[in-house]
Amino acid sequence: MQLDNISFETAVQTRVDEMVDACTRCGKCVEACPSVKPAGLADTAPADIIGGILDILRDGQGPDASRKWAQACTLSGECITACDEGVNPRFLLAMARVATAKANHDLPARRRQGLEKYRDLGRDVSVLSQLQVNDEVLARLGQKSAAAAAPGEPPDFVFYTGCNVLKTPHIALLALDIMDTLGIGYQVMGGPSHCCGVVQMRPGDLEMSGRMGTNSIDKLSHSKSGEVISWCPSCYVQYTETTLPALERQRGARPFEMTPFMRFLGQRLDQLTPHLHEAVPMRVALHRHPGVAGVMEAATKILGAIPGITIVDLKQPALGLQGVNLSVLPEFKRELTLNELEAARNAGIDALVTVYHSEHRELCAHERDWPFRIVNLLELVGESMGLKRHDRYKELKMMQDADQIVADCADLLAHHAIDAAKARDVVIKGMLADQPLPLQAGERLT
Structure with a gap:
């Protein structure tokens, strides 16, 4: 369903409202959740817990047990398969956390927190990757402007790394080596410049999350196959359960389908x-x-x-x-x-x-x-x-x-002009x- 001229937040909220209306408060999602017992909620009625989540989604307020359940979500996904009504409880819990953040903090505070987390992420990814590889390898991983530019001929697939796998570059490089051996054509995109928006959503800045995610989606939307191969599971959930469905409501269609790399490889x-x-x-x-x-x-x-x-x-x-x-x-x-x-x-x-x-x-x-x-x-x-x-x-x-690690990486620190004290931190x-x-x-x- 396309809703003309609506904001990202409105598109998300419309989907939330539909799920809230569809939820019967049966509690099956709570019963299936592996977080309930370790979160200390085993003695609370499942119907009461999910009912409180619906209250939080309506006005940001709800019982302690429901807020505790939302915060204890490990995104296992058992709740999704447990629901008979087509509701995605994992998505609702994410939106309940957003609603709680909105009720507790004003937008400037939420935006500052999201910005700080984004800067921390960018710093850590940049430094930890540069401690291990040179510019040539970073370019292969899509982290240089020439590599990130859209090619004249669209690739068969876009391989989306997300951000944090760049801290362990050998994993991402092996994925590329395997695709090269199989003759799969791809372009690599990822890193903080292609943020999925989850860092902004966690503190409750849904508008900025949508802006970041939509901007990245537009960059990813040019493969011949209409398929993006994703590595990071957090990015996959953020795109497929929040950003892409909202964008589909805004524009009337999804720009691509997203497939996790392991499933992609398993299919081949x-x-x-x-x-x-x-x-x-x-x-x-x-x-x-x-x-x-x-x-x-x-x-x-x-x-x-x-x-x-x-x-x-x-x-x-x-x-x-x-x-x-x-x-x-x-x-x-x-x-x-x-x-x-x-x-x-x-x-x-x-x-x-x-x-x-x-x-x-x-x-x-x-x-x-x-x-x-x-x-x-x-x-x-x-x-x-x-x-x-x-x-x-x-x-x-x-x-x-830390001192031994920094000393052992001295050549790459000099190559990338990284201050040793910053690297140590x-x-x-x-x-x-x-x-x-x-x-x-x-x-x-x-």
Whole structure:
């Protein structure tokens, strides 16, 4: 449905209102949610919790239990499949958080917070990526003006990195290497200049979120296929559940469809398999987050197609959109992480395999203390294909010393003209502090 001359916020609110009207308050979404128990809400009636969410969506006010549920959302997505009415409870919880922020803070305060978060993100992504790679590699990752310019001939696909995967550039580079080997034509876009708007939405600045997201969508909308391959799950949810539906209401059509990279690769498994010619004799376990439908299933299929790989089920719960989203329940997250590491040790695996970048950053330094490797899935795919990218992020983080890390990156610091004190601050706050479960030995620099 197209609504002529409406703002982004109005388009979003219209969709919220339709879902609020469709919701029957049955509580099935609450019953399915894995955050309810660790958030301390197990004794509250599910119908009361979702009913309070609807109240928050109407006027920004609601019971404590409902606000607590909204804040404890890890974006696992179980609520979506549990609903029989076509409502997306995950989207409603995001909008409830926006409504609460609007009720508690005026627009200038919300805008300042969004701007500060955006600047912090840009600083961390820029510095941590430049500590690891040179200008040529950054250009390949779409981070230089010449690489970001729209080509004369539209690409078959746009590969959208998002922002934070650039902190672990070896993962993004392996995705590009794999597509090159398969003969897939693409253009890379991403980084803070192609922000999805989630950083602005979280503090409740929906207008700026829409402005940033729509601007990026317009940049992404020029592939021959009409398909954008996305890496970041947070960006995927932001675009597919908020920005693209709102833009469709504003303009009458979606400019493209978005497909997560693992699903994209899984759909081409017959094309990929002949290139998996080197055996990788390892017993591995997959670190799983099910928030984007079909991604973990595709990852399992891809991993299982690598000759020599034996997949071990650690029988641990799979929760959240990605690792960072569990941070809203920090004690629960630490417990889950420790349980998985212990299960991996007891199972005698050779490697714990991550899919996304955020949990790779959080988990990789644990390799120092446990008898197995921490690797990304694309590293194993690449190894079988004869493709190699060094995990410099893990190498640096395992040093656990900001001064040593900065000294070890001195050549690239000079190359990029980055002040050593600035780099040290980013390393402390953006790398070493990104450690939800402390390492077993030694003290992190704070």
